[in-house]
Amino acid sequence: LTASCHCGRVKLELPSPPTKVNECRCSACYRYGALWAYYPRDDVLVTAEEPGLRSYAREDEGARGTIAFYHCAHCGCMTHWWVQPEHVRPDDPEWGGMGVNTRMLPESVLEGVE
DSSP, rough: OEEESSSSSEEESSSSSSOOOOOSSSSSHHHHHEEEEEEGGGGEEEEETOOOEEEEEOOTSSSEEEEEEEEETTTOOOEEEEEEEGGOOTGGGGGGGEEEGGGGGGGGGGOOOO
């Protein structure tokens, strides 16, 4: 299953369709308007054609580390986020994952997803 930004330069290959999505209300996600699905980081392949990806990093309010939000450098679509590798905690395995903006998927994929 492939998610892509508006211009198609950034693609995310997902292992499966999302079964749940989250409309995060933190100060960043609220502004992005994203619907996140969560996957293990190693299960998602991210590819980007030039001009590639740009990121914005911020400290998580839960003091779990720095999260980098990625967007297409051409069309600006927010595609995904993940915790910076130096902040992944072995005692908190869920925090090593990533969020994929499901608004980059065809609308039909989200039908019936809570």
